[in-house]
Each structure stands twice: as structure tokens, then as C-alpha cells.
Amino acid sequence: MNYILEKNQSKPIYIQLYEQIKNDIVNSVYPYNTKLPSKRLVSEELQISIVTVEHTYSLLCDEGYIQSRERSGYYVSYVEGDEIVTTSQSCPISSNISIHYDENDFPFSVMAKTMRKVISDYGENILVKCPNSGCDELRKAIAGYLTRGRGMRLSYEQIIIGSGAEYLYGLIIQVLGRERIFAIENPSYEKIDMVYRANGVSIESLALGADGIKSSELKKTNATVLHISPYRSFPSGVSASASKRREYVRWANSRGGYIIEDDFESEFTVLTKPEETIFALADQDNVIYLNTFSKTIAPSIRIGYIVIPHSLIELFERRVGFYSCTVPTFEQYVLAEFIRSGNFERHINRVRRKKRKQLL
Numbered sequence: 001m002n003y004i005l006e007k008n009q010s011k012p013i014y015i016q017l018y019e020q021i022k023n024d025i026v027n028s029v030y031p032y033n034t035k036l037p038s039k040r041l042v043s044e045e046l047q048i049s050i051v052t053v054e055h056t057y058s059l060l061c062d063e064g065y066i067q068s069r070e071r072s073g074y075y076v077s078y079v080e081g082d083e084i085v086t087t088s089q090s091c092p093i094s095s096n097i098s099i100h101y102d103e104n105d106f107p108f109s110v111m112a113k114t115m116r117k118v119i120s121d122y123g124e125n126i127l128v129k130c131p132n133s134g135c136d137e138l139r140k141a142i143a144g145y146l147t148r149g150r151g152m153r154l155s156y157e158q159i160i161i162g163s164g165a166e167y168l169y170g171l172i173i174q175v176l177g178r179e180r181i182f183a184i185e186n187p188s189y190e191k192i193d194m195v196y197r198a199n200g201v202s203i204e205s206l207a208l209g210a211d212g213i214k215s216s217e218l219k220k221t222n223a224t225v226l227h228i229s230p231y232r233s234f235p236s237g238v239s240a241s242a243s244k245r246r247e248y249v250r251w252a253n254s255r256g257g258y259i260i261e262d263d264f265e266s267e268f269t270v271l272t273k274p275e276e277t278i279f280a281l282a283d284q285d286n287v288i289y290l291n292t293f294s295k296t297i298a299p300s301i302r303i304g305y306i307v308i309p310h311s312l313i314e315l316f317e318r319r320v321g322f323y324s325c326t327v328p329t330f331e332q333y334v335l336a337e338f339i340r341s342g343n344f345e346r347h348i349n350r351v352r353r354k355k356r357k358q359l360l
Contacts, residue, residue: 001037001042001045001046003016003017003020003021003046004020005017005046005048013048013052014052014053014055014056014059015059017042017046017048017052017053017056018056018059018060021036021056021060021065022060022063022065025060025065025066025076025078026078026080026246028080030076031076032076032077032078032079032080033075033076033077034075034076035072035073035074035075036057036066036073036074036075036076038073039053039054039057057074060074061074063242063275063276064077064078064211064241064242064243065077065078065242066078077241077243078241078242078243079243080243080246105347105350105351105354106297106298106347107343107347110338110343110347111297111334111338111343114334114337114338114341114343115334117337118330118333118334118337119330122333125329126329126330126333127329128329129324129329130325130327130329130332131325132321132322132323132324132325133159133160133161133321133325134159134160134161134162134305134325134327134332135161135325135329135332135333135336136156137332137333137336137337137340138161138332138333138335138336138339139156139157139159139161139305140156140336141335141336141337141339141340142156142159142305142339143155143156143158143159144339144340145339145344145345146289146307148345149345150276150277150279150280151276151277151280152277152279152280152289152307153280154279154307155310157313158307158308158309158310158313159305159306159307159308160305160306160308160316161303161304161305161325161327161332162304162305162306162325162326162327163302163303163304163326163327164292164294164302164303164304165191165262165264165290165292165294165304166191166195167304167326168290168304168305168306169192169195169196169290170195170199171306171316171320171323172260172288172290172306173195173196173199173201174199174319174320175308175312175315175316175319175320176225176258178199178200178201180201180202180223180224180225181202181203181204181221181222181223181224181225182196182201182202182203182204182223182225182226182227183203183204183205183206183221183223183225183226183227184196184203184204184205184206184227184228185205185206185208185213185227185228185229185233185236185238186205186206186207186208187208187233187235187236188205188227188229188233188234189229189234189235189262192227192262193205203223204221204222204223206218206221208233208236208238209238210238211238211239211240211241211243211244212228212230212238212239212240212241212244212245212247212248213226213228213244213248215247218247218248218251223257224255224256224257224258225257225258225259225260226248226251226252226257226258226259226260227259227260227262228240228248228259228260228261228262228278229262229263229264230244230245230248230261230263230275230278231263231264231265231266231269231275232265232266234264242276245276245278245281246281248278249278249281249282249283249284249287252282252284252286252287253283253284253286256286257286258286258287258288258309259278259282259286259287259288260287260288260290261277261278261279261287261288261289261290262290262291263277263289263290263291264291264292264295265295266291267295267296267348267352268295268296268348268351268352268355269352277289279307285309285310285311286309286311287309288306288307288308288309288312289306289307290304290305290306290307291304291305292304292305293335296344296347296348297335301331301335302327303327303331303332303335
């Protein structure tokens with residue numbers, strides 16, 4: 001196996017191996033239904049522990065690149081093409097398991113301490129109106145978090161702060177234009193449909209299959225904007241497979257369209273690695289990533305954000321740049337400090353560990 005693993009890197013060995021095997025699968029070095037080398041063989045050739053290989057294969061299985069067959073081994077389940085092959089085979093932990101988040105899991109005392117620190121550090125500056133796109137402190141903190149935790153390459157200038165997803169949907173509509181046809185999942189979160197209709201947008205509802213929107217639906221739609229929740233669509237609970245996520249990217253590329261990736265709740269995946277985002281997979285700068293803190297912190301925290309493609313920054317500024325930011329400056333400083341200090345990621349990791357234990 002021609003894999004190079006550097007033990008002195010900050011990136012864990014199992015992640016390095018995962019990325020290299022994943023690239024080989026996507027590039028058809030291991031075509032669909034090919035059996036992967038046994039864990040013992042990989043362990044011996046690369047001189048790493050079997051546990052490390054098991055962890056790598058588990059991640060690939062979790063994300064839908066491979067599947068485990070009892071007493072047979074691991075086989076490639078990723079398909080490069082428009083017709084997605086579905087299977088009932090799966091690994092023990094699946095991303096579409098519904099996990100309830102208990103608000104008591106949130107470290108309120110830490111947040112209270114953060115608020116006091118912000119008041120002490122910023123003083124009367126918390127009364128100053130922030131820039132229209134949001135405070136640079138928060139935008140930079142979010143950019144760092146997405147780069148570290150989600151593998152997204154971006155600059156903080158691409159981030160727009162707003163008071164929740166519904167407000168941000170409206171901004172996206174005004175930038176992309178009401179003359180476009182927007183496609184949404186069927187079924188989908190009812191407010192997505194309501195916001196689009198309230199803004200006079202033509203929408204098409206595309207039926208979901210077992211692993212995302214059906215390929216036949218994607219082919220026949222006239223839409224040029226696709227609004228999806230690939231991690232876990234509500235209320236169906238359907239998660240997009242690795243093959244389907246890349247099919248979405250090809251769909252957007254083929255018609256000069258855009259994808260709105262609504263990544264609600266994905267931080268609380270029970271997988272041992274955060275879900276890969278479509279934003280990170282895209283190669284043509286045509287994905288708008290959207291997320292909020294209403295699930296990870298509390299519903300009363302009306303703070304959301306979008307990450308826009310570089311190609312849309314100027315258009316955003318021209319069409320909606322005059323809007324004042326809808327999130328108070330103080331709350332932005334508090335959230336920025338909470339993320340920058342590492343407390344947000346520690347909170348996320350603590351909840352994910354707890355949820356995984358509940359499944360054992």
C-alpha cells in the first residue's frame with residue numbers, strides 16, 4: 001500500500017489513513033463493490049495497530065464510502081455516477097440515528113464567566129454598532145472553527161452573521177434572485193417552504209429516497225438552486241450518503257447552479273468524526289453553507305451564519321450589504337470568546353461522547 005503516514009503530524013494517524021483511502025475510493029482506485037485489504041494486512045504493511053485501522057474503516061463506513069459484510073470484510077459502497085446504489089448493510093453506528101440534545105448538557109456557568117470577561121475586556125465598546133456583516137471577532141472565530149473542525153477552506157470575509165436561519169434564507173433569496181427556481185427536499189422543514197413562498201420564489205419539491213433526493217428527481221427539475229439538509233433532513237431523518245453528496249455537487253456544476261447546505265444539528269453527530277460538508281467537497285465555488293447556534297447552545301441564542309462563495313461576496317455586498325446586522329454586538333463578542341477559548345468545541349465533544357455512550 002502506497003500510503004504515507006507521518007507520526008509527527010498534528011493530524012492523527014487514523015485520519016491521515018482515512019483521507020488517503022477515501023481519495024482512492026473517489027478516484028476509482030477502489031471501484032464500487034471492491035473488497036478493501038484486511039485490517040490485519042493494512043496493519044502489518046503500514047506498521048500501525050489494528051485498532052487504528054479499525055478506527056479508519058469505521059469512519060469510512062460511517063460516511064458511506066464502504067460497508068461491512070459479516071465474515072467477509074469491507075467493501076466499497078461509494079458510486080461515481082448519477083444512479084446511486086442503496087444497500088441495507090451498515091455499520092453499528094449510523095449518522096441518521098436521532099439523538100435528543102438535553103439543554104442541561106450546556107455549561108451555563110462557563111458561558112456566564114465568558115459574559116463577565118467580555119464586559120470587563122470590552123467595556124463600553126459593547127455599545128458600539130457592529131459592521132453590517134457582523135463583528136470581525138465572531139467571523140474570525142467561526143472561520144477558525146470551521147477550518148479546524150469541518151475541513152472547510154474559507155476566509156472570514158465570506159461569513160455573514162444574522163439572527164437565525166429564517167432571516168438568512170431571506171438574504172440568500174435577495175442575492176440569488178427571485179427569478180430563479182429553488183428546489184427543496186420533500187418532505188422538508190416547513191419553514192423553508194414558508195419563507196420561500198413568502199418571498200415570492202418558485203419552488204419545486206423533490207422526493208427523498210433512502211440516502212437523499214432521488215436521482216430521477218434531480219434530473220427532471222428545472223431548478224438552479226438546491227436547498228438541502230444533507231446531515232439529517234427534518235422530519236424524515238434521511239442522511240445523504242457520500243455518493244449522494246458528490247452527486248449534488250455534480251448537479252450544481254452541470255447547470256451553473258448553487259447549493260444551499262443547511263447544516264443544522266450536524267455538530268451532534270454520534271460519529272467519531274464530524275460529517276464532511278458539501279461546501280468542503282465542492283470544486284466550483286458554488287455552495288452556500290448555513291448553520292446556527294440554536295441547537296448547539298440554546299434556542300434563545302438567535303445567532304446564525306452563512307458562508308458564501310468567494311464569487312458571491314461582491315454581489316452580496318451590492319444587494320444586501322446595506323442591511324444592519326441583526327445580532328447585538330455584546331452577544332457576538334460573547335460567542336466569539338466562547339469559541340476562541342475552546343469552550344465551544346469542548347462542549348460539542350463532551351455531548352458527542354455522552355451520546356455515543358448512550359448507544360452502547
